[in-house]
Every structure is written in C-alpha cells, then in structure tokens.
Amino acid sequence: MLRDITLGQYYQTESVIHRLDPRVKLLGTILFFISLFCFKNPVGYAIAIIFLAVVIFLSKVPFLFMVRGMKAIIFLMVFTSLVNLFATKGDAVLSFWKITITRQGIIMAITIAVRISLLIIGSSIMTLTTTPNHLTDGMEKGLRFLKVIKVPVHEIAMMMSIALRFIPILLEETDKIMKAQLARGADLESGNVFKRVKAMVPILVPLFISAFRRANDLATAMEARCYHGGDGRTKMKPLKYQKRDAVAYVILAVYLLVSIFLGRLWIFDIM
Amino acid sequence: MSLIVDHISYIYDKDSGLPTVGLKDVSLSIPDGQFIGVIGHTGSGKSTLMQHLNGLIKATEGSIYFNGEDIYDKGYDLKKLRSKVGLVFQYPEHQLFAETVFADVCYGPGNLGLDKKDCELRAYDALRKVGFPEELIFTSPFDLSGGQKRRVAIAGVLAMKPEILILDEPTAGLDPKGRDEILGMIKELQQKEKMTIILVSHSMDDVAEYVDRIVVMNHGSIFLDNSPQVVFSHYKELEEIGLSAPQVTYIMHALSEQGFPVKCDVTTIQEAADEIAACLKNN
Ligand SMILES: Nc1ncnc2c1ncn2[C@@H]1O[C@H](COP(=O)(O)OP(=O)(O)O)[C@@H](O)[C@H]1O
Numbered sequence: 001m002l003r004d005i006t007l008g009q010y011y012q013t014e015s016v017i018h019r020l021d022p023r024v025k026l027l028g029t030i031l032f033f034i035s036l037f038c039f040k041n042p043v044g045y046a047i048a049i050i051f052l053a054v055v056i057f058l059s060k061v062p063f064l065f066m067v068r069g070m071k072a073i074i075f076l077m078v079f080t081s082l083v084n085l086f087a088t089k090g091d092a093v094l095s096f097w098k099i100t101i102t103r104q105g106i107i108m109a110i111t112i113a114v115r116i117s118l119l120i121i122g123s124s125i126m127t128l129t130t131t132p133n134h135l136t137d138g139m140e141k142g143l144r145f146l147k148v149i150k151v152p153v154h155e156i157a158m159m160m161s162i163a164l165r166f167i168p169i170l171l172e173e174t175d176k177i178m179k180a181q182l183a184r185g186a187d188l189e190s191g192n193v194f195k196r197v198k199a200m201v202p203i204l205v206p207l208f209i210s211a212f213r214r215a216n217d218l219a220t221a222m223e224a225r226c227y228h229g230g231d232g233r234t235k236m237k238p239l240k241y242q243k244r245d246a247v248a249y250v251i252l253a254v255y256l257l258v259s260i261f262l263g264r265l266w267i268f269d270i271m
Numbered sequence: 272m273s274l275i276v277d278h279i280s281y282i283y284d285k286d287s288g289l290p291t292v293g294l295k296d297v298s299l300s301i302p303d304g305q306f307i308g309v310i311g312h313t314g315s316g317k318s319t320l321m322q323h324l325n326g327l328i329k330a331t332e333g334s335i336y337f338n339g340e341d342i343y344d345k346g347y348d349l350k351k352l353r354s355k356v357g358l359v360f361q362y363p364e365h366q367l368f369a370e371t372v373f374a375d376v377c378y379g380p381g382n383l384g385l386d387k388k389d390c391e392l393r394a395y396d397a398l399r400k401v402g403f404p405e406e407l408i409f410t411s412p413f414d415l416s417g418g419q420k421r422r423v424a425i426a427g428v429l430a431m432k433p434e435i436l437i438l439d440e441p442t443a444g445l446d447p448k449g450r451d452e453i454l455g456m457i458k459e460l461q462q463k464e465k466m467t468i469i470l471v472s473h474s475m476d477d478v479a480e481y482v483d484r485i486v487v488m489n490h491g492s493i494f495l496d497n498s499p500q501v502v503f504s505h506y507k508e509l510e511e512i513g514l515s516a517p518q519v520t521y522i523m524h525a526l527s528e529q530g531f532p533v534k535c536d537v538t539t540i541q542e543a544a545d546e547i548a549a550c551l552k553n554n
C-alpha cells in the first residue's frame with residue numbers, strides 16, 4: 001500500500017551514475033538546484049532538462065519508476081502553479097468575473113511547474129542511485145571542514161543514515177499495522193476529517209511504540225559494540241575519488257557555465 | 272458455508288524493478304469446522320495466502336468465494352468478510368494500542384457498528400475464551416508478558432465472532448510453556464465453539480497433535496494437502512523442501528526398519544507410545 005512512494009528510495013542496478021562518488025552526486029545536485037534558480041529564459045531550462053535526461057538515461061533507472069514517486073507532490077505543484085497563474089500582475093490575456101490571467105502569470109505558472117519537477121527528479125536521481133550509507137558517508141567526508149567550527153558532522157551523518165535506514169522499515173511496519181487493524185474491521189477511508197484522524201490512532205500508537213522499541217534496541221546494539229562517536233573511527237571502505245569522478249566534475253562545470261550563461265542571456269528573454 | 276480459493280496467483284511489487292512471486296496457482300477448499308494446519312518454511316507464501324482469505328490482498332489472478340459469493344465482486348462488503356474471517360497476524364501483540372486490555376478488545380466489535388453494551392459483552396466473552404485473567408482486564412496491555420499480550424490480541428479478533436479463525440504463527444517467539452498454552456487454547460476453541468481454524472506454522476510438531484488436515488506450501492504453491500498421516504508419510508520429500516515430520520514419525524520409521532511390526536502413521540506422542548506398548552505386548 002505504502003510502497004508506491006519512491007522518493008528517497010534506492011534503486012539497485014549497475015550504472016556509471018551509481019558508481020560515482022557520493023560527494024560528486026551531492027555537490028552536483030546542489031549545483032543543479034542553484035542553476036535552476038539562475039535561469040531567466042527557457043533556453044536555460046531546456047539545457048537543464050537535456051542534462052537531466054542524459055543523467056537519467058545513464059543511471060538506468062526506469063523513468064516510470066521515478067515518476068511514480070512524484071504522485072504525492074503533484075498536488076503541491078499544481079497548487080503553486082495555480083496561485084502564480086492568478087496572482088501575477090501584467091498584461092491581461094483573459095479575464096472573466098474577478099479573475100484575470102496575464103501573460104506573465106502563464107509564464108510564471110509554467111516556470112514554477114517545470115522548476116519543481118526538475119527539483120524533485122534531480123533529488124530523486126541522487127537518492128535512487130546512492131545507497132543511504134554512501135550518501136551519509138559522502139556528506140560526512142564532504143562536510144568535514146565544518147568540524148573546525150564545532151559542528152558534530154559525524155553525529156549528524158550517523159543520525160541521518162539511521163533515519164534513512166529506518167524509512168523502509170517503518171513503511172513496512174505501517175503497512176503491517178494497517179493490515180492488522182483492517183483485519184479488525186478498521187475503516188480508514190470513509191467519514192469526515194475528524195473521523196479519519198481518529199481512525200489513525202490505532203495505527204499511530206503501535207507505530208510509535210515500535211519505532212521507540214527499535215531505536216532502543218539499536219542503541220543497545222551499538223553500545224554493545226563499543227560505538228563511541230566519530231573520533232578515531234576508521235572506515236571499511238573509505239571514500240576515494242576515481243578518474244570518473246574528475247570527469248564528472250568537469251562535465252558538471254561545463255553544464256553550469258553553459259546553462260547559466262545561456263539561461264541569463266538577454267536575447268532569449270520572453271518576459 | 273465455506274471458503275473456496277480458486278486458482279489464485281499473486282505477485283508482490285508487480286510493476287517495480289523487483290517483482291517477487293507471492294503465490295502461484297493456489298487452490299483450496301475450506302469446509303466448516305475443520306482444523307487445518309498450514310506449513311511451509313519462511314518465505315513460502317503462508318502469510319500471503321492468509322491475507323488473501325480476508326481480502327487484505329487482492330489476487331493478481333483467480334477468485335475467492337466465501338459462502339457462495341465472489342469476494343472480488345464490486346460492492347462486496349469486505350468489512351463484513353473481515354469480521355467473518357478473523358485473521359490474527361504474526362506477532363499480533365504489535366497491534367495493541369488502547370489504554371486498557373478491555374478497550375483494545377472492544378475495538379473490533381466497535382468497528383462492526385455494535386452498541387457499547389454488545390461490544391463489552393463480546394470483549395468480556397472473548398477474553399474469557401482465551402483464558403485471560405479477569406483481574407488484569409483493566410490494566411495497560413503494554414505492561415503484560417509476551418504470552419498474555421498475545422492472548423489479548425487473539426481475543427481482539429475473537430470478539431468479532433468470526434466463523435473462520437486464522438492464526439499466523441501464533442507460537443512464534445514464545446517459550447515452550449507459552450506455546451503449549453496457546454495451542455491448547457486454540458484446540459479448545461475449535462472443539463467448544465465449533466470454529467473453523469487455520470493454524471499457520473513452520474513447525475510440524477506445532478500442528479501434528481491438533482489438526483485434521485495439513486497444507487504444505489513451498490515457493491508460493493501448495494506442495495501437499497492431505498491428512499497428517501498421509502503428509503507425514505512423505506517425510507523424505509518434506510525434508511527436501513526444508514521441513515521435517517514430527518519426531519515420532521522418525522522413531523516409528525526407525526523401529527519398523529529394525530523389524531518391529533509397528534504402524535508408522537501415528538502423529539502424536541501418545542499414539543506412538545500406545546502403538547509401541549501394543550507391539551511389545553503382542554510379542
Ligand atoms: N510486503 C511484501 N513486499 C514484497 N514482497 C513480500 C512482501 N511480503 C512477503 N513478500 C515476499 O513474498 C514471499 C512470501 O512471503 P510470506 O507470505 O511472508 O511467506 P511466509 O509467511 O511463508 O514466511 C517471500 O518471498 C517474501 O519475500
């Protein structure tokens with residue numbers, strides 16, 4: 001039931017993108033996001049879409065699998081687009097009753113929809129091709145310099161990796177508890193909002209109990225194996241940059257330069 | 272009044288990257304009042320099959336008929352089906368949520384739309400049937416021992432007065448004493464209440480003593496479906512799929528190979544003892 005959510009899930013397969021160092025992917029994702037906010041004309045978005053399409057192709061993750069995870073966010077996307085469509089002032093193209101739709105509004109709405117889709121697909125490409133462990137490893141190593149200003153980088157990374165690890169477990173657990181209560185005649189779908197919220201109690205209480213129980217067990221297991229934080233801790237597979245990572249950085253730099261340059265060039269402006 | 276499973280198949284995560292076969296062409300007929308044991312090693316599809324029986328999972332192919340009606344028909348009342356086919360999940364104590372044992376057991380009947388008094392009567396009755404100590408019914412379910420919690424969870428399903436009671440590995444994680452108590456209680460339910468019971472387990476010793484019929488599952492399909500005597504006589508094949516016959520079966524077969532004229536189709540320790548005693552007396 002809940003397994004349709006693909007956001008934040010790992011998709012197991014062999015590809016260049018999967019093999020890249022997580023730091024490349026993290027930085028790449030962040031820079032990709034930044035680039036999206038620099039564009040002023042459609043050419044920039046076109047380049048971003050092509051770039052993303054190539055990455056998706058290389059990653060060998062089926063496009064449909066990726067899009068299925070977006071269902072939950074479509075509402076947000078449509079809502080923001082609509083707000084922009086009606087609220088942006090400018091040259092009216094259509095007006096009825098008290099509502100005016102402007103040319104700028106239409107452009108804004110499309111821009112927002114494209115931007116949100118690119119943001120979501122961009123981040124899901126990262127999580128789909130990087131195991132949670134790898135991701136937090138990358139974060140820990142990539143952000144190590146923050147330790148100088150007393151940021152507990154290792155602890156944050158550890159918390160993140162545990163949290164990520166627990167997502168599928170808790171989803172599975174929710175599925176089980178939901179089924180168990182359905183078997184006891186629970187009705188989760190009908191009734192007004194209050195009724196539905198009330199119907200969630202028999203699912204949430206056991207879920208929280210189980211989450212705390214698991215957290216407790218994990219803490220005990222970690223202590224039993226002498227876990228004491230990041231100092232002096234070595235890695236079985238330390239992250240090391242390979243040649244392909246350097247290539248990826250170069251490609252990324254080229255993408256950034258080209259897309260932002262063309263994306264801000266006044267001759268392509270349409271507003 | 273019966274449940275008929277007609278050639279159902281089910282695939283998990285059908286259109287994702289990693290589809291898993293849950294069930295493959297399973298057919299089963301469950302007549303009234305029978306006590307059925309379902310055996311198979313972990314991952315053989317036992318739990319998947321059980322969740323089909325009360326409509327929690329919809330088969331990819333095939334149909335299921337309950338009392339002559341197709342449960343996949345449009346407009347079929349699944350909630351009613353779930354009250355008639357009670358399913359107790361594995362580790363059912365993980366589903367407890369209410370402040371008191373009594374309130375938790377009232378949840379099921381409450382969902383059926385009964386009034387408060389009826390719910391409470393049923394809850395009380397169910398707790399009595401599972402042998403739950405009366406003085407504890409207003410304590411928090413989270414303060415109970417593992418075996419007691421499980422009784423409460425089973426009572427929670429019983430309180431809906433199902434015609435068929437399915438128990439998915441009800442003895443998992445219990446000590447031998449807790450195991451015997453739970454199994455004895457189930458047997459009593461079957462005898463006194465004339466309920467149809469399906470007992471899922473991965474251990475032959477759990478079910479051998481109690482059931483009328485054994486369904487052996489392997490890789491999502493039914494491997495054997497027969498009386499315990501017949502199923503245990505296939506003990507060599509059972510071993511090949513990672514199961515074993517009850518210990519007495521091995522003893523009787525060993526004795527008979529040594530030339531003792533004993534019957535090998537006994538299923539319980541008591542029967543085996545009687546058989547050996549009779550054999551010794553005759554010689
Ligand atoms: N929620 C699920 N999602 C995906 N696969 C599952 C799920 N539940 C069970 N399976 C798979 O289906 C098969 C049968 O599982 P199950 O019915 O739980 O077996 P059993 O109860 O006999 O141990 C196994 O291969 C298992 O991995």
Ligand SMILES: [Mg+2]
Nearest residue numbers: 317318361439
């Ligand atoms: Mg199971």
